[in-house]
Amino acid sequence: MLYIEQFVYSNKLRHTHPLERVIFALVTMIMALIIKDWQVHLLIIFSMVILLVYKAKIKASVILKLMLIPLGFLIIGVLTIAFQISSADLNYLFYFNIFNLNIGITVSSLQTAFNTLTVSLSAVSCLYFMTLTTPMVEIIYVLQKLKVPDSIIELMTLIYRFIFVFINTAFNIYYAQQARYGHSTFKKSLNSFAILFGNLWGKAFFKSKNLLQSLESRGFEGNIKVLNPEYSFSKNNIISFVLLDLLIFFTALFLSR
Numbered sequence: 001m002l003y004i005e006q007f008v009y010s011n012k013l014r015h016t017h018p019l020e021r022v023i024f025a026l027v028t029m030i031m032a033l034i035i036k037d038w039q040v041h042l043l044i045i046f047s048m049v050i051l052l053v054y055k056a057k058i059k060a061s062v063i064l065k066l067m068l069i070p071l072g073f074l075i076i077g078v079l080t081i082a083f084q085i086s087s088a089d090l091n092y093l094f095y096f097n098i099f100n101l102n103i104g105i106t107v108s109s110l111q112t113a114f115n116t117l118t119v120s121l122s123a124v125s126c127l128y129f130m131t132l133t134t135p136m137v138e139i140i141y142v143l144q145k146l147k148v149p150d151s152i153i154e155l156m157t158l159i160y161r162f163i164f165v166f167i168n169t170a171f172n173i174y175y176a177q178q179a180r181y182g183h184s185t186f187k188k189s190l191n192s193f194a195i196l197f198g199n200l201w202g203k204a205f206f207k208s209k210n211l212l213q214s215l216e217s218r219g220f221e222g223n224i225k226v227l228n229p230e231y232s233f234s235k236n237n238i239i240s241f242v243l244l245d246l247l248i249f250f251t252a253l254f255l256s257r
Contacts, residue, residue, distance in 0.1 A: 004066070008135050011056040017231040018138035019145060024241040025130035028248065032122035035252045041118035043251060047244055048125035055240075056133050063128070070124050074117055082113035136160050141228050162208060169203050170196065 008014075013021060032044050052058045082105050084092075092104035130139075136156075143153050173196045177183060182192035 004131065005135075007058050007062060007132055011052075011058055011133050013056045013133045013237070014135075016234040016237055018134050018142050019231075020233060020237055020241060021134050022130055022139060022142045024245070025126045027245055028129075029123050029126035031245065031248055031252075032119060032126060035248075036115065036119075037252060037255050038115055038118040039255055040248060040252045041115075041122040043248060044122040045118075045125045047248070048122075048129045051244075052129060052132060055237075058132060063132075066128055066132075067121070067124070071121070074120050078113040078117045081116055082109050084109045137226075140226075161211075162204070165207050165211075166200065166204055169207065170200055173199060173203075 028044060028048075032041060035041075049060070049063055052063055053060050083103060084106055085101055085103050092102065092106055093110070097103075134142075140153055140157060143156075174192075177192045177196065181188070182195075183189045
């Protein structure tokens with residue numbers, strides 16, 4: 001089981017209707033992408049963290065660790081936006097000159113970089129809310145209810161399945177190498193990792209072939225049929241989600257004046 005999966009199946013929102021969680025996360029994510037105000041973005045991030053901690057009962061330390069993963073990539077990305085290169089004077093806050101080119105940060109570039117960072121983090125927080133409270137099986141159920149084409153849903157299902165196939169195969173090879181002292185030195189580790197990646201694709205291919213044969217032996221005709229449990233809507237959750245989105249919407253209207 002992946003690190004995130006243990007929280008997905010144990011959170012307190014797990015047994016409510018998945019449609020209410022997915023729709024709320026998607027609507028809020030769309031608002032985060034449309035609204036161009038960093039204060040609204042911070043409100044969305046704060047709201048999602050509060051819901052995950054107090055509603056879903058997921059530890060704040062877990063959410064913080066997960067948020068730090070995309071934050072590192074985002075900071076590198078926004079730095080390229082913050083720094084401007086020009087031969088003219090652009091009223092830099094600070095700059096340095098190389099080969100008659102000014103490289104520095106202006107007020108407008110800093111604002112753009114900060115807005116890009118907050119937009120991305122607010123969208124990521126919505127995505128985390130959905131993925132931390134809704135298992136993949138329930139996301140597929142929601143997509144079926146929303147009449148998403150079967151080919152897309154089946155492709156998602158198979159990709160999700162083979163993520164675990166790849167991980168399990170890689171760890172099995174790694175543990176076998178460790179048992180034979182394949183990682184006792186740095187040189188041996190490099191050689192073992194090369195062998196691991198070389199064998200991984202072949203083993204994963206044969207496992208995928210075996211999976212296809214097992215599906216065909218059970219009457220697979222192009223559609224994967226699964227039984228879904230009966231879900232019930234939570235009035236408290238729906239009211240909370242609607243009020244929160246309305247708060248975000250009216251806050252954006254107020255700040256835009």
